Amino acid sequence: MESTFKEIRDGQSVLDLDPKSTVGGGVEDVYGEDRATEDKLVTPWTFSVASGYSLLRDPQYNKGLAFTEKERDAHYLRGLLPPIILSQQLQEKKLMQNIRQYQVPLQKYISLMELQERNERLFYKLLIDNVEELLPVVYTPTVGEACQKYGSIFKRPQGLYISLKEKGKILEVLKNWPERTIQAIVVTDGERILGLGDLGCQGMGIPVGKLSLYTALGGVRPSACLPITIDVGTNNEQLLKDEFYIGLRQRRATGKEYYELLHEFMSAVKQNYGEKVLIQFEDFANHNAFELLAEYRTTHLVFNDDIQAGTGIAELIALEISKQTKAPLEETRKKIWLVDSKGLIVSSRKDSLQNFKKPWAHEHEPVKDLLGAVKAIKPTVLIGSSGVGKTFTKEVVEALASCNDVHTLSQNPVYIFKLYFHKEKAKPNSINDMQKPIIMALSNPTSQSECTAEEAYTWSKGRAIFASGSPFDPVEYDGKTYVPGQSNNAYIFPGFGLGLIISGAIRVHDEMLLAASEALASQVTKENFDKGMIYPRFSTIRKISAHIAANVAAKAYELGVATRLPRPKDLVKCAESCMYTPVYRNYR
Numbered sequence: 338m339e340s341t342f343k344e345i346r347d348g349q350s351v352l353d354l355d356p357k358s359t360v361g362g363g364v365e366d367v368y369g370e371d372r373a374t375e376d377k378l379v380t381p382w383t384f385s386v387a388s389g390y391s392l393l394r395d396p397q398y399n400k401g402l403a404f405t406e407k408e409r410d411a412h413y414l415r416g417l418l419p420p421i422i423l424s425q426q427l428q429e430k431k432l433m434q435n436i437r438q439y440q441v442p443l444q445k446y447i448s449l450m451e452l453q454e455r456n457e458r459l460f461y462k463l464l465i466d467n468v469e470e471l472l473p474v475v476y477t478p479t480v481g482e483a484c485q486k487y488g489s490i491f492k493r494p495q496g497l498y499i500s501l502k503e504k505g506k507i508l509e510v511l512k513n514w515p516e517r518t519i520q521a522i523v524v525t526d527g528e529r530i531l532g533l534g535d536l537g538c539q540g541m542g543i544p545v546g547k548l549s550l551y552t553a554l555g556g557v558r559p560s561a562c563l564p565i566t567i568d569v570g571t572n573n574e575q576l577l578k579d580e581f582y583i584g585l586r587q588r589r590a591t592g593k594e595y596y597e598l599l600h601e602f603m604s605a606v607k608q609n610y611g612e613k614v615l616i617q618f619e620d621f622a623n624h625n626a627f628e629l630l631a632e633y634r635t636t637h638l639v640f641n642d643d644i645q646a647g648t649g650i651a652e653l654i655a656l657e658i659s660k661q662t663k664a665p666l667e668e669t670r671k672k673i674w675l676v677d678s679k680g681l682i683v684s685s686r687k688d689s690l691q692n693f694k695k696p697w698a699h700e701h702e703p704v705k706d707l708l709g710a711v712k713a714i715k716p717t718v719l720i721g722s723s724g725v726g727k728t729f730t731k732e733v734v735e736a737l738a739s740c741n742d743v744h745t746l747s748q749n750p751v752y753i754f755k756l757y758f759h760k761e762k763a764k765p766n767s768i769n770d771m772q773k774p775i776i777m778a779l780s781n782p783t784s785q786s787e788c789t790a791e792e793a794y795t796w797s798k799g800r801a802i803f804a805s806g807s808p809f810d811p812v813e814y815d816g817k818t819y820v821p822g823q824s825n826n827a828y829i830f831p832g833f834g835l836g837l838i839i840s841g842a843i844r845v846h847d848e849m850l851l852a853a854s855e856a857l858a859s860q861v862t863k864e865n866f867d868k869g870m871i872y873p874r875f876s877t878i879r880k881i882s883a884h885i886a887a888n889v890a891a892k893a894y895e896l897g898v899a900t901r902l903p904r905p906k907d908l909v910k911c912a913e914s915c916m917y918t919p920v921y922r923n924y925r
């Protein structure tokens with residue numbers, strides 16, 4: 338596979354590869370028209386002032402009943418609105434009441450999407466002020482169901498669809514998007530949507546949801562965000578037969594055809610938006626994700642929050658242990674063990690392993706399943722990101738709990754994770770914390786969670802520290818309330834993106850991801866730990882994001898990949914001051 342891109346580049350099969358517009362294109366902003374020469378086609382953009390009915394229909398500027406008397410006169414709104422003026426606060430109260438009346442999460446999702454299309458600022462005000470309540474609606478788990486039913490609930494496009502039909506004209510397609518100054522793109526090809534598999538073109542719900550979090554949690558302007566779905570077909574038989582399916586009705590393109598389209602896309606994005614546009618690869622299947630990241634991380638500002646938070650978790654933890662203990666990375670990797678569908682990853686399997694698993698193939702006799710692996714390795718932390726629900730069985734949790742008992746605690750703890758692995762324990766408060774098994778069931782949505790919060794607490798007799806990818810409610814066990822954490826990349830990517838934007842970063846390095854993790858960890862309070870929580874609450878996410886952004890930006894400056902100069906002295910203040918706030922603006 339590694340040669341696929343090389344063949345495409347060498348064969349010049351897609352674009353006339355202009356080195357400035359593809360690789361090594363310098364640091365200045367390069368926008369399409371500015372580069373146009375006489376023989377290049379340009380888009381005839383015009384700008385007009387919205388007023389009257391069109392102002393009410395423009396989600397960016399619509400304020401519903403909050404238009405003042407003066408604004409109603411000045412903008413030809415008289416008679417188009419009932420006489421009452423309703424403040425944004427009251428509108429928010431009314432909408433939250435309406436949303437709470439829906440019993441079915443998908444109804445809440447649809448009503449929020451309608452709000453986003455009607456009144457963007459009110460949508461973000463709701464999301465920011467009620468983040469813990471609404472995050473599970475616009476994001477996992479409900480967004481998963483929304484993607485599964487996207488064809489039926491689809492009303493208006495919320496992002497760009499680039500299918501095989503657009504091959505050869507992707508640059509023109511990008512110019513059809515109404516916004517010009519794009520700073521963050523989330524792109525999927527829909528092949529691995531959460532743990533729900535191939536949802537083809539209907540994966541669009543994910544980039545839309547992720548970017549709404551870039552804005553709500555990270556403060557990136559909504560107009561600077563562009564959701565994109567690349568449609569190369571789907572192998573989902575059910576969707577292929579579904580009369581409401583919105584994507585190409587064909588099996589997935591692979592190999593050269595796939596990579597040519599992706600290469601044209603990546604080149605066109607850079608040509609149209611410049612080098613500082615962030616491209617987040619989202620929910621690509623592993624067989625493409627690793628290669629795409631490896632190919633473009635040296636020429637574009639890209640990251641993949643799935644694999645850089647999947648087996649990437651293992652790598653980042655090994656890096657952090659190495660950083661803190663000064664032990665070589667090869668040694669710290671040995672503290673982390675992975676289990677895949679064939680059992681423990683061990684050196685005797687090395688020849689048949691995919692490349693990204695090889696660094697984790699340590700010396701050990703073969704173990705065929707997770708239970709056997711837990712018994713053999715005696716991990717202190719069990720992290721699941723297998724996409725397969727219910728795999729942390731009672732026996733697995735009991736085995737984990739028993740090897741993390743004060744009476745049996747190893748003097749030299751090793752730590753588990755991913756596919757399933759082992760991690761260094763973070764900042765124990767006391768010997769009591771050292772006794773606690775840590776269980777992280779990261780797979781989304783809730784149906785794919787490796788175990789529920791209730792199972793983790795019950796099976797470990799209340800000793801587990803538990804966090805999951807999709808949220809679970811607090812659990813009562815033996816008279817005590819346990820508050821599960823939400824271990825989701827939503828803590829990281831919004832602040833991470835903001836940090837890249839405020840520093841004008843042109844590349845992403847692993848150290849920057851580590852800087853983001855460290856900033857997040859520093860926001861966990863003693864009060865959180867005392868409640869058994871290893872994450873801060875989402876209600877403080879804007880503050881967390883500002884700290885993450887500042888740490889990421891600082892690292893970008895340190896590594897010499899930041900272009901926004903001079904470096905602001907106080908990066909936290911700088912991040913905060915750059916954050917979008919959704920309060921209504923006054924119109925002249």
Ligand SMILES: NC(=O)C1=CN([C@@H]2O[C@H](COP(=O)(O)OP(=O)(O)OC[C@H]3O[C@@H](n4cnc5c(N)ncnc54)[C@H](OP(=O)(O)O)[C@@H]3O)[C@@H](O)[C@H]2O)C=CC1
Pocket residue numbers: 529530531532533622623642643644646647648676677678679707722723724725728756757779780781782785805806807824825826827
């Ligand atoms: N909480 C969060 O922030 C995030 C959560 N996720 C979630 O992670 C999940 C997986 O994503 P991704 O890594 O892309 O998925 P993949 O399907 O690409 O990888 C899953 C891995 O799990 C292994 N596996 C499958 N079944 C088992 C099993 N029964 N026992 C042990 N290992 C098994 C597979 O093994 P093999 O290689 O042998 O097939 C494979 O290596 C998804 O549900 C996604 O929602 C992803 C990103 C972030």
Ligand SMILES: CC(=O)C(=O)O
Pocket residue numbers: 477530531532620642643780781806825826827
């Ligand atoms: C959270 C996320 O990115 C995933 O489940 O894929």
Ligand SMILES: [Mg+2]
Pocket residue numbers: 531619620642643
């Ligand atoms: Mg994902």
